[in-house]
Amino acid sequence: MSTARTEERLLAALRSGRWAVSGAHTGEESFENTFAQRFAEFVGTAHAVPTCNGSAALTIAIEALGVGAGDEVLVPGLTWVACASAVLRVGAVPVLVDVEPDTLCMSVAAAEAAITPRTRLIMPVHVYGSAVDMDAMTALAGRHGIPVLEDCSHVHGARWRGRRLGSLGQVGAFSLQQTKLLTSGEGGVAVTSDPEIHDLLSRKRADGRRRRVGTPVGELELEELPGVQGYNYCMSEFNAAVALDGLDRLDGENARRRVAMRRLDDLLAEVEGASPLSRPAGLTEDAAYQYCVRLAPAVFGQNCKHVVAEALSRELGLHVEPIDSALTDNVLYQPLASGWTKASAERARLLDPRRFRLPVAEREGEHCVLLPHRMFLAPPEDIALVADALRRVRDQLVRV
Numbered sequence: 001m002s003t004a005r006t007e008e009r010l011l012a013a014l015r016s017g018r019w020a021v022s023g024a025h026t027g028e029e030s031f032e033n034t035f036a037q038r039f040a041e042f043v044g045t046a047h048a049v050p051t052c053n054g055s056a057a058l059t060i061a062i063e064a065l066g067v068g069a070g071d072e073v074l075v076p077g078l079t080w081v082a083c084a085s086a087v088l089r090v091g092a093v094p095v096l097v098d099v100e101p102d103t104l105c106m107s108v109a110a111a112e113a114a115i116t117p118r119t120r121l122i123m124p125v126h127v128y129g130s131a132v133d134m135d136a137m138t139a140l141a142g143r144h145g146i147p148v149l150e151d152c153s154h155v156h157g158a159r160w161r162g163r164r165l166g167s168l169g170q171v172g173a174f175s176l177q178q179t180k181l182l183t184s185g186e187g188g189v190a191v192t193s194d195p196e197i198h199d200l201l202s203r204k205r206a207d208g209r210r211r212r213v214g215t216p217v218g219e220l221e222l223e224e225l226p227g228v229q230g231y232n233y234c235m236s237e238f239n240a241a242v243a244l245d246g247l248d249r250l251d252g253e254n255a256r257r258r259v260a261m262r263r264l265d266d267l268l269a270e271v272e273g274a275s276p277l278s279r280p281a282g283l284t285e286d287a288a289y290q291y292c293v294r295l296a297p298a299v300f301g302q303n304c305k306h307v308v309a310e311a312l313s314r315e316l317g318l319h320v321e322p323i324d325s326a327l328t329d330n331v332l333y334q335p336l337a338s339g340w341t342k343a344s345a346e347r348a349r350l351l352d353p354r355r356f357r358l359p360v361a362e363r364e365g366e367h368c369v370l371l372p373h374r375m376f377l378a379p380p381e382d383i384a385l386v387a388d389a390l391r392r393v394r395d396q397l398v399r400v
């Protein structure tokens with residue numbers, strides 16, 4: 001959603017003449033740095049580093065946490081492909097871990113069972129308005145001395161025991177892609193409270209350059225120093241201007257959506273074969289990028305996600321998506337078609353997603369549909385239409 005304020009900020013970025021981190025300093029604070037400060041404040045971390053997308057935020061975070069070629073990273077088996085492909089991108093091995101049936105988030109017990117002497121990072125991903133049990137997860141990581149990178153791309157603004165998700169691991173990463181709760185079209189941001197990790201994140205996203213405080217007008221706000229291998233993953237001034245504006249509205253919109261989502265939780269109790277995800281007690285304020293409806297195969301049919309998503313989209317006149325399939329069987333996760341398998345036959349074996357057995361992710365990945373977050377800004381009364389539509393879809397399927 002954009003407002004008149006979004007347009008003003010975007011025009012201000014355009015007219016400033018500075019469009020990039022690597023543009024000349026105008027004497028004004030860049031939108032990018034203003035967004036970094038505001039977002040860190042929002043999450044409650046000391047620092048934030050904006051990036052060109054969420055995948056880039058994950059990539060610099062993985063590298064900044066010391067992960068590299070051959071290291072193992074625990075990734076949930078039911079998530080957007082970028083979580084695993086960011087691990088591939090640094091030459092590490094994604095180890096796919098099963099999820100909890102009631103939250104669809106990474107199972108801490110399964111994560112523990114997957115730890116080996118080569119595990120260098122755990123990447124819990126909070127999905128569909130629920131969350132990983134962060135009490136158990138941080139305890140597990142602490143016992144093994146393994147850092148935690150939280151992927152919060154679904155849950156901007158949610159809180160675990162009062163603290164924002166993203167501030168509980170060593171680094172938190174967020175996508176600001178078009179469909180997310182906070183968006184700049186394309187964009188991402190990584191947060192941390194560790195000054196050394198912050199310096200690495202910040203330099204890795206700007207080809208190794210460091211922000212130069214007190215830069216004279218007309219010069220670059222970046223200085224070249226040795227010691228860090230970086231890439232250009234910077235967020236543009238236009239994206240930062242748009243993201244800043246959404247941040248002002250985020251808590252208010254999340255609160256409105258939460259009321260409507262609780263209403264749907266209650267209504268689903270009356271729809272045979274449909275159920276919401278559950279939320280762990282530690283998740284004191286939830287936020288959901290998509291509302292996940294779980295469908296019982298006995299009522300809606302085996303592998304019913306496509307049929308139900310299509311029928312429900314027709315009934316509601318908006319796009320209802322089938323959930324992404326588990327990464328063990330996902331058309332977008334094709335590590336064997338990447339150059340990383342050239343290193344050795346052993347490497348190809350390690351990257352093969354089919355070596356993992358994820359019964360819960362594989363089942364749930366075919367039996368859920370996702371409602372877009374924007375519909376939960378509608379008046380809460382309208383939510384009854386969703387439950388009615390689901391009932392009609394069920395009746396149609398039963399009749400066939």
Ligand SMILES: *Cc1c(COP(=O)(O)O)cnc(C)c1O
Pocket residue numbers: 053054055056079080082083125151153154175176177186187188
């Ligand atoms: C959207 C998303 C990403 C990737 O973000 P991009 O901005 O598209 O690169 C990563 N993880 C999760 C869980 C996501 O939903």
